[in-house]
Amino acid sequence: MNLLKSAASVSAMTLLSRVTGLVRETITARLLGAGSESDAFFIAFRIPNLLRRLFAEGAFSQAFIPILSQTAAAEGRPVAIELARRVSSLLFLVLLLITLAGCLGAGWVVLGMASGLQPGSEQFELTVTLTRWMFPYILLISMVALASGLLNTFRSFAWPAFAPVLLNVSFIVGALVLAPHMPQVSMAFAVSVMVGGVLQVLVLWWGLQRNGCWINPLAGMSRLGLAWADPQVRRVLQNMVPATLAVSVAQISLIINTNIASHLTPGSVSWISFGDRLMEFPTALLGVALGTVLLPSLSAAATRSAEEYSRLMDWGLRLTVVLALPSAVGLGLFSDALVSILFHYGRFEAHDVHMTSQAVVAYSVGLLGLVLIKILAPGFYAKQDIRTPVKIGIGVVVATQLMNLAFVPLFDHAGLPLSIGLGAMLNALILFMGLRKRGLYTPKPGWAAYWLRTVAASAFMAVVLVLANQHFDWIALRAEPVLRIVWVLLVIAAAGVVYFAALAVMGLTPRKLIRKPA
Structure with missing residues (x-):
């Protein structure tokens, strides 16, 4: 198996997804700006997204993929597909009930997510309406998560990575075609979310059929008793309980942060959301791509060889550090330029650029x-x-909220992403120490020199970005948007060349950086 090729395939599709996602966000910022209507949309869209991470992509994948991988390896592909069919029927029923409850109780859901909104106000009613429109997205995206898990297990990574592109395309088409005919732009986006969810389901189910993995959750509804009696299905459900707790820890923090933001200056939810989109670009390209490829690989290696398992982990961590550290430096030093070329159009004003830039720096x-x-x-x-990450996550949530008490009064809305970022650093450190303490991961020699070279190369890159910021007024270049885009891209390219050239001079050539584990 070529891990690098698989990771590159996922990253390429994820890059396409993130590029179209940034186009989507550019259009959103242009049409909505950052105010009451945009806050209403982001709060309403955050609710199904939260449940998606809670039940689908997070808890479900963590509980399902390791068991599915082991079943496929031990008992064969047909048995694994049958397991997926039975799990899909139970998952569909549970999420259908949750969707119905969410649509009926949308007002209570909105109050729980954003207590700063005043019941009866125009913004509150719009948020409730948008929530009802988009809540069924969780059912659609959960079926997408199941199909993605099955395809990833059988080493078909491209289709699951491509699926989010369809949501972005639906947004873009909705903005261009539907929005001019709707009383409010946010309603056109709500319709686009649902259309995008349907398109993702259709494409991934087609991908399943092409790979001989066809499953139909509706067909299995009449055999729920058999599914419930299956010991492997019970294992998945049992593992989902702590996995749900693990993911819910982060989501609880998100709910608290959204509540806090809803009490701050109007537009705060939007500024944080736009900043979050920029942060998700490198997070998805690096973390999601490598994590998607590594989980089934690590699951298989865990049953074969502790040494192979440790090598895979070391490879993933080295590749992450050498790419994520310069990304962090770039986001922090070049935030004004990035926010300007992406969002500084239409109703998105210079003040919104400054506020969003603060969130990006904090992230x-x-x-x-x-x-x-x-x-x-x-x-x-x-x-x-799954229990160990749960315990760690609970402690991190407490620490994050304690940091909010200190940072929000000091930095207003930027204090929230700053607490999230520092909490993530703490989380990663404790996870790393846990793997080391259990003997699951032993770092290969040379990490100290690796860190020094990466930090030094990032410093050279930082000089390029600082000089560019001194030379250009990115906000003033709004009058010449094409020129602004050209200059930003040229500076990014120059910074990238300087970074990798510095690494090469210090002995870290591209071939050495991406060399797969032996």
């Missing part, structure tokens, strides 16, 4: 930790140890 402090978690946590999941 950049913890970017390395956010990415490392995507690599370190699968190290526990591959061993079917």
Whole structure:
């Protein structure tokens, strides 16, 4: 198996997803700006996204993929597919009930997510309406997560990585075609979310059929008794309980932060959300891509060889550090330029650029930790140890909220992402120490020199970005948007060349950086 090729395939598709996602966010910022309507949309969209991470991509993947991988290896592909069919039927039923409850109780859900909104106000009613429109997205995206897990287990990574592109395309089309005919732009985006969810389900189910893994959760509804009696299904469900707790820890922190932001200056939720989109770009390209590829690989290696397991982990961590550290430096030093070329159009004003830039800088402090978690946590999941990340996560949530008490009064809305970033760094450190203490991971020699070279190369890159910021007024270049885009891209390219050239001079050539584990 070529791990690098698989990771590159996922990264390429994820890059396409993130590029179209940034186009989506550019259009959103242009049409909505950063105010009451945009806050209403982001709060409403955050609710199904939170549940998606809680039940689908997070807890479900962590509980399902290791067991599915082991079943496929021990009992064969047909048995693994049958397990997926039975799990899909139970998952569909549970999420259908949750979706119905969420649509009926949307008002209570909004109050729980954003207590700063005043019941009866225009913004509150809009948020409730948007929530009802988009809540069924969790059902669609959960079926996407199941199909993605099955395809990833059988080493078909491209289709799951491509699926999010369809949501972004749906957004873009909705903004261009549907928005001019709707009373509010946010309603057009809500419709786009649902259309995008349907498209993702259709494409991945087609991908399953092409790979001979066809499953139909509706067909299995009449055989729920058999599914419940299956010991492997019960193992998945049992593992989902601590996995749900593990993921919910982070989501609880997100709910608290959204509540806090809803009490701050109007636009705070939007500024943080736009900053989050920029932060997710490197997080997805690096953490999600490597984590997606490593989890099934680590699960298989865990049953074969402790040494192979440790080598895979070391490879993932080295690749993460050498790419995530300069990304963090770039986001922190070049935030004004990045926010300007992406969002500074239409109703998105210079003040919004400054506020969003503050959130981006705050996120950049913890970017390395956010990415490392995507690599370190699968190290526990591959061993079917989900309880340890839960315990760590609970402590990190407490620490994050304590940091909010200090940072929000000092930095207003930027204090929230700063607490998240520092909490992620703490989380990654404790996960790393846990793997080391249990003897699951033994770092290969040369890490100290590796860190020094990466930090030194990042410093050279930082000089390029600082000089560019002194030379250009990125906000004033709004009058010449094409020229601004050209200059930003040229500076990014120059910074990248300087970084990798510095690494090469210090002995870290591209071939050495991406060399797969032996």
